[in-house]
Amino acid sequence: MLEKSIDSRFLTRAGFMELFIAGVKVTHALTAALPAVILLFCLESPSSDVWHTVLGLLVFFAVLTVIMFKALGVYSEDFFSNRLRFRVMLMAWTSAFCILLFMYQGLHLLPVFSVRDLALWFFASLIMFGIERLLLLHLFRYWMDTGKYLQRTVILGFTESALFVAEHIQRNGDIRSGLIGFIDDRTERIPTELSGLPLLGNSRDLEKLIRSEQVNQVLIALPWAAEARIGGLVKRLRQMSVNVALVPDITTLRFGHNRITDVAGILMFNTSELPLKGWSPLIKRCEDLVLATVGIVLLSPILLATALAVRLDSKGPALFRQKRYGYNDRLIRVFKFRSMYVNQTDRNAERQTTREDPRITRVGRFIRKTSIDELPQLFNVLMGNMSIVGPRPHATATKAAGVPFEEAVREYSSRHRVKPGITGWAQINGYRGETDTLYKIQKRVEYDLEYISKWSVWLDLYIVFMTIPAILSTKEVY
Incomplete structure (x- = not known):
């Protein structure tokens, strides 16, 4: 690692950070104005005077946007962090665009653009800012993988x-x-x-x-x-x-x-305070209701098809209810599609599933691997005893290497300070499925506690977005 670092000094050379940030500022200025230029090309033969006037105003607005980004901390030291920073970018871009709207409405400038054009402009630039941030994070990860750091x-x-x-x-x-x-x-x-x-x-x-x-x-x-x-x-x-x-x-x-x-x-x-306070519980509840409702509507064909497949594959009900620990260590009944034969159902999860487990049905093996068996928990979210995102709820008798979870990890109960979720920070970071070792449950709890301390709507949306690739990449689910 030392050799890689010694051979990769260009990031620490004097002026590199200033030059890099200057390049980003130029990119942001172009991003702020580019959609408007494209819209201007789409207009029916604007006169040369209109072109000169609008382009002059766009240059002014692009510079103003960079100044606003600077004032609101877009180019602070956190710029080089691993954070997505979508919230600060949204606030900065919205503030800059409000000045544009004042120029449009109050000063009657930019008359060539309609309200629809302005809306397209705002969202097109916002999406481009987001893509640019993701590309920067990818570039930072590439540099780190090759041993290049600012310090x-x-x-x-x-x-x-x-x-x-x-x-x-x-x-x-x-x-x-x-x-x-x-x-x-x-x-x-x-x-x-x-x-x-x-x-x-x-x-x-x-x-x-x-x-x-x-x-x-x-x-x-x-x-x-x-x-x-x-x-x-x-x-x-x-x-x-x-x-x-x-x-x-x-x-x-x-x-x-x-x-x-x-x-x-x-x-x-x-050292300890309520993880969600102020408006946060209400915001998260609204988020849960919206995402669960949309999820049920969009996934209803899968829900119905899975219920039918479970019933046809083996005798018994399509749904299975299991007691698990929820908010404040209270027991809740969690809905799942049944994946085991009725006479071999393990209601307390005393024995973890393994590869080629004879208790699991043919359909059950598929829906467990793809996490389709967890989809009925969308109804738990509507009922209010679960969230879309949060620490995964565990059954009452689950163990890691023969040791109960609460004995394996001292801070285990701390994860119950928020509602359990259908997906979570631990799951998208590779800790999904069987917990056959103490290390796995320790890492899962570590990620759960990190999620609780860093909660935000943006983090929840990121976790939801990353859940599908996490499911596809996890192999240790039986």
């Missing part, structure tokens, strides 16, 4: 905090920081590889790496009790062209992502 980072000090930070960056990092290894003066007493990253040497080796521009950022993860040593290192590193950051101790790190709250004038970490 090549090392961690100084092999401590518990260092391992925590390394694992977190490897799991959640973006193009802003590429972790290439560890630095520690105790080279003879620690492994040559930690968390899949190499030990690059001691503090003298670090100075050489910095001066040869192979390292751009140093994270000091020494114990805070070693104040004198940290002070000496910071003093030396300040004399070089490198960013330096102090890593908090492990206790602070575990709660560092939490919101800071003011209690009687003292700043404290708010």
Whole structure:
């Protein structure tokens, strides 16, 4: 990894970020005006005076759009994150277009465009902005896969905090920081590889790496009790062209992502709060009602055909109801298409299904593999005891490697702070199907808790959009 990073320094060269952002601004300016130019071509032979007037106004509006994007944070540091950022883009573009509407309605400029033309213009540019963001994310992922980062980072000090930070960056990092290894003066007493990253040497080796521009950022993860040593290192590193950051101790790190709250004038970490508050529960409920209703209408032929196939394939009802844990650990009855023979139904999921499980019917094997058996849960959503998106509900007796889920993962019940969902963040990240190991349930809970902490309508829509490719790519579903 170090060799790839050393061979890929162009992202960190002086001025690269400024040039890259400048190119993006030009692209956004063209995107803001291009639909209007195309609409102008479609008009019936506008005069040359109209062309000159409109084009002049479009250039002004394109520049104004970039200024508005800059003011609303489109080009902030988060621009280089892995986030979709559709919401900030929608707000910025809507704000810019409102100025255009004022020019159209209040100042009577751009008379060649109708209200219909303006609507087409708005949505065409919005879609183009979204496509451009997706292409940028793809470009960032490609650069990261080839070892290119805006900052090549090392961690100084092999401590518990260092391992925590390394694992977190490897799991959640973006193009802003590429972790290439560890630095520690105790080279003879620690492994040559930690968390899949190499030990690059001691503090003298670090100075050489910095001066040869192979390292751009140093994270000091020494114990805070070693104040004198940290002070000496910071003093030396300040004399070089490198960013330096102090890593908090492990206790602070575990709660560092939490919101800071003011209690009687003292700043404290708010370690737990309601996951959905204010208008969020109402917004999510409206989202659920709309998506579930649309889903039932669009999928009704599949629902009816599946019900008929289940009845014809084996004796028994088409639907199966199973008790599962829902919001606040309350038991709910979840609807599914029956996929097992009636006399072998496992109502509490005491025994997980396996490959070639004799309890599963022919139709059941197909609908489980494709998750069609879960579609009746759309009615659970309408009833209000489930959401479209959320942690998947588990049956009361499910186990991972013979261990009940709540014993396998200490934070397991924390996922029940929101309604369970038909699909979820864990499912689209590859943790769908059999949980035959402790690691799988631990990762599933980890993703569920991450979803709860980061919930937004945009995240829900992204998860819904990514569910189908996730289903097609998952093999371990029996």
